[in-house]
Amino acid sequence: MADVLDAFLWGLDPNGSDGRVRSVTIEDGSPGTDAELGPIVAAGLADLVIEAAISDALPAERRRRVGDAIAKVDSLIPVVRYTWFDHARKTEQRERVARGRRLENELTTSWLVPRLRQDIAAYRARIDMLRWLMEGS
Amino acid sequence: MTRTIQLPAGDLELAARARPDLDEASLIREAIARGSGLVRSATEAAPSGEEELERALRVDLAHAVAEVAGLRWSIVSNRERLGRATDDERRTYEESIALDADLVPALKVEARDLRMELRRLEAEAAARGIDVGDVEPSIDWSSTIAVAGYGAPRYESAESRRATTVAFFRRIRPADD
Numbered sequence: 001m002a003d004v005l006d007a008f009l010w011g012l013d014p015n016g017s018d019g020r021v022r023s024v025t026i027e028d029g030s031p032g033t034d035a036e037l038g039p040i041v042a043a044g045l046a047d048l049v050i051e052a053a054i055s056d057a058l059p060a061e062r063r064r065r066v067g068d069a070i071a072k073v074d075s076l077i078p079v080v081r082y083t084w085f086d087h088a089r090k091t092e093q094r095e096r097v098a099r100g101r102r103l104e105n106e107l108t109t110s111w112l113v114p115r116l117r118q119d120i121a122a123y124r125a126r127i128d129m130l131r132w133l134m135e136g137s
Numbered sequence: 138m139t140r141t142i143q144l145p146a147g148d149l150e151l152a153a154r155a156r157p158d159l160d161e162a163s164l165i166r167e168a169i170a171r172g173s174g175l176v177r178s179a180t181e182a183a184p185s186g187e188e189e190l191e192r193a194l195r196v197d198l199a200h201a202v203a204e205v206a207g208l209r210w211s212i213v214s215n216r217e218r219l220g221r222a223t224d225d226e227r228r229t230y231e232e233s234i235a236l237d238a239d240l241v242p243a244l245k246v247e248a249r250d251l252r253m254e255l256r257r258l259e260a261e262a263a264a265r266g267i268d269v270g271d272v273e274p275s276i277d278w279s280s281t282i283a284v285a286g287y288g289a290p291r292y293e294s295a296e297s298r299r300a301t302t303v304a305f306f307r308r309i310r311p312a313d314d
Contacts, residue, residue: 001155004151004154004155005155007147007151008147008148008151008152008155011145011147011148011151012202012205012206012209013205013209014208014209014212014213017145017147017209017213018146018147019213019216020145020146020147021143021144021145021146021213022143022144022145022146022149023141023142023143024141024142024143024144024149024161024165025139025140025141025162026139026140026141026142026165026166026169027138027139027166028138028139028140029138030140030169031169031173034142034143035207035210037142037169038142038143038144038206038207038210039172039176039202039203039204039206039207039210040168040169040172040173040176040203041142041144041148041165041168041169041172042145042148042172042202042203042205042206043171043172043175043176043198043199043200043202043203043206044167044168044169044170044171044172044173044175044199045148045149045151045152045164045168045172046198046199046202047168047171047172047175047195047198047199048152048155048156048164048167048168048171049151049152049155049156050195050198051155052155052156053155059187059191062191063187063190063191063194066191066194066195066198067194069198070194070197070198070201073198073201073202073205074201076205077201077204077205077208080205080208080209080212081208083208083212084208084211084212084215087212087215087216087219088211088215090219090222090223091215091218091219091222094219094222094223094225094226095222095225095226097226097229098222098225098226098228098229101226101229101230101232101233102225102229104233105229105232105233105236108236108237108241109236112241112282113236113240113241113244115282116241116244116245116248116282116284117244119248119281119282119284120244120247120248120251122274122276122281123248123251123252123254123255123276124251125274126255126272126274126275126276127251127254127255127258129272129273129274130255130258130259130262130267130269130272131258133262133267133272134258134261134262134265134267
């Protein structure tokens, strides 16, 4: 059962997680919103798994195994915090860049390009008129 | 009344292996009951006795698992938004390159050349005695886009970089005896 516990604990790392999710039906009246309930269910499942993993051990060994599990999860916290920070930062940065660039592109296509075409048409019209006048003079 | 929530499939599969005596509904019901109890209970200040000590450790474990699971949930649920932001960023960049590298420089160069040609013709017409001030259509110069002296940006390509590198090494090569 130790391998199940290890797999469960390392599965908490989103970098190692396959990202598969399953929709499950629960009784309404369960505590918290969906976002709050996820961590509670994970904590409860972890407790079920650790209980199975230590069931055959003596008290001191049981505590040692729970302590080891805490150390493993604790070691994940800074990594997962950084991963979340990095994802959130990248998301906001890319959204901001895309928003600014989209505005710039819209300004170019809706203002600069028509204005340049308008100038070009005006230059051509005057050039044609000047040439015509000079041919006649 | 029931409601549907999404949970990591891996967590459920591993917990089911640890507790094969429980079906999925019972497993989740038990997990919610245990998780609520553990996460909401504070660690006792000074646990005494083996059972209390183990309970305190399991409360600590539950808190740590809940923290990581919350962050994991945020990361997994943000993946789609990050993917969308990455696609948007790339698409707007490609549009920007198409405008700034191809369309706008070509129009500005065309406007610049026509403007120079117009100035030349106006000078030539004036020299022939034509009053260019009366020639229509006139140009409202103050409202035109300034393109005098405009030079189209030169973007590097693999070939231009190769040519620059070759030229550099030719320049610094010691003179042949």
